[in-house]
Amino acid sequence: MKKFLKVLGSLLGILILVALIYYFVKNEPLPEGIQGKEADTLALKMLSAMNNDAFKSTEVLEWSFRGEHHYKWKKQEGKVEVSWNNQTVVLDLNDHTKSQGNNKEVIQKAMDYFNNDSFWLVAPYKVFDQGTERSIVKQDGKDALMVTYTSGGSTPGDSYLWTLDSNYLPTSYKMWVKIIPIGGVSATWNTLNTMDSGVRLPSKHTLSLFGMELDMGEVKAYNPNADALANNILKAIKHEAYKNTRYIDWSFGGRRHYKWDKQEHIVEVSWNDVKVILHPNNLDKSKAFLKGVETQNKDSFVKRAWDLFNNDSFWLVAPHKLYEPGIIRSIVIEDNKEALNVKYTTGGTTPGDSYTWIVDSNYVPKSYKMYVPSMKMVGTPATWEEWITTESGTLLPKNHTFSGNRKLSMGDVKAYN
Numbered sequence: 001m002k003k004f005l006k007v008l009g010s011l012l013g014i015l016i017l018v019a020l021i022y023y024f025v026k027n028e029p030l031p032e033g034i035q036g037k038e039a040d041t042l043a044l045k046m047l048s049a050m051n052n053d054a055f056k057s058t059e060v061l062e063w064s065f066r067g068e069h070h071y072k073w074k075k076q077e078g079k080v081e082v083s084w085n086n087q088t089v090v091l092d093l094n095d096h097t098k099s100q101g102n103n104k105e106v107i108q109k110a111m112d113y114f115n116n117d118s119f120w121l122v123a124p125y126k127v128f129d130q131g132t133e134r135s136i137v138k139q140d141g142k143d144a145l146m147v148t149y150t151s152g153g154s155t156p157g158d159s160y161l162w163t164l165d166s167n168y169l170p171t172s173y174k175m176w177v178k179i180i181p182i183g184g185v186s187a188t189w190n191t192l193n194t195m196d197s198g199v200r201l202p203s204k205h206t207l208s209l210f211g212m213e214l215d216m217g218e219v220k221a222y223n224p225n226a227d228a229l230a231n232n233i234l235k236a237i238k239h240e241a242y243k244n245t246r247y248i249d250w251s252f253g254g255r256r257h258y259k260w261d262k263q264e265h266i267v268e269v270s271w272n273d274v275k276v277i278l279h280p281n282n283l284d285k286s287k288a289f290l291k292g293v294e295t296q297n298k299d300s301f302v303k304r305a306w307d308l309f310n311n312d313s314f315w316l317v318a319p320h321k322l323y324e325p326g327i328i329r330s331i332v333i334e335d336n337k338e339a340l341n342v343k344y345t346t347g348g349t350t351p352g353d354s355y356t357w358i359v360d361s362n363y364v365p366k367s368y369k370m371y372v373p374s375m376k377m378v379g380t381p382a383t384w385e386e387w388i389t390t391e392s393g394t395l396l397p398k399n400h401t402f403s404g405n406r407k408l409s410m411g412d413v414k415a416y417n
Helices: 002-026 037-049 052-057 104-126 224-236 239-243 299-321
Strands: 060-065 069-074 079-084 087-092 132-139 142-149 159-164 170-176 185-188 192-194 200-202 204-206 213-215 220-222 247-252 256-261 266-271 274-278 287-290 293-295 327-334 337-344 354-359 365-372 377-383 385-389 395-401 407-409 414-416
Touching: 037 104, 037 132, 037 142, 037 159, 052 104, 052 327, 060 104, 060 213, 069 104, 079 104, 087 104, 104 200, 132 159, 224 299, 224 327, 224 337, 224 354, 239 299, 247 299, 256 299, 266 299, 274 299, 287 299, 299 395, 327 354
Parallel strands: none
Antiparallel strands: 060 069, 060 220, 069 079, 079 087, 132 142, 142 159, 159 170, 170 185, 185 204, 192 200, 204 213, 247 256, 247 414, 256 266, 266 274, 274 287, 287 293, 327 337, 337 354, 354 365, 365 377, 377 395, 385 395, 395 407
């Protein structure tokens, strides 16, 4: 027995020695940073890269933490369903007294889990939370962002040093936190995926501490209320009939004229003495005519026709494009009513534009506000009016009105098969 105790004591001594060596080798002191406008600017650049606007409007987030804790966070409602083992708690983040669980201890445990586990999901979006301080730290000759949480959460006083790439996306951070005795333990933040709501979230992290991996499970972020509003709009404007429409004819302010074979996606575009048979999916197949004669020097005409079609068709069929790839839908409040914000992240001539659709009581769009950075539009309004039911059964607008009572006619709008 004595021999066993001696061996056990020796092993414990070795373990303690290894732990001490590891501590002194790996432990880093908290670096000093410089607070001020430059630090805040760096933080804002990270938020922009992470699409913070999408995070603010995200309705629901789902994830798990190491397969043990599971979450459904109804963010706009301020409620979180937390489940682990055989326990389920519904946290009310706005009024903790309204949280639902077996007892106060279980509710508090759920809150502690949520504070920790949600941080591993959305930490970059919390750099301006109340009680945070931001500073710049030089790291390998580059600016890194130090964020210290002086209050809030379960462990106030923690600090995180974010490393950013050339696009200001976070790639990793180092931690100085109460629950880890070693300062400067790092964790990756480079498995970012863009969710349905447009927010960018990580799927896992790897810690420098023994290569530990934190799996975030099947991460989801989506906007069911926005999608419901979009579906109501599509139903109101007879989108199913639009999908089955073969031909659409219209003009744009009387200056340009279109005949669109939507099924084949071939467009006849004409203006002044020019006519282009445009193949948007294969521009090389396009043909250009000048005063009725085909020209071989077609490139500039084809490019012009493509740009015109992208712009002018948008003013006719934009409400029918709510579910195209690269579109983010979210709810915003306009005049105390829900409106649908639609952001185009890809496609068209000017990706990055967004539009807030305002609808009537039947969900037919009556106007929108335009946010187009390339044209310095910030909430510029335009009406969508004189909707007609076309021969094919879909609804299309005939006119728009801008500020100053400026009109834009879509001409003799036709849609048929």
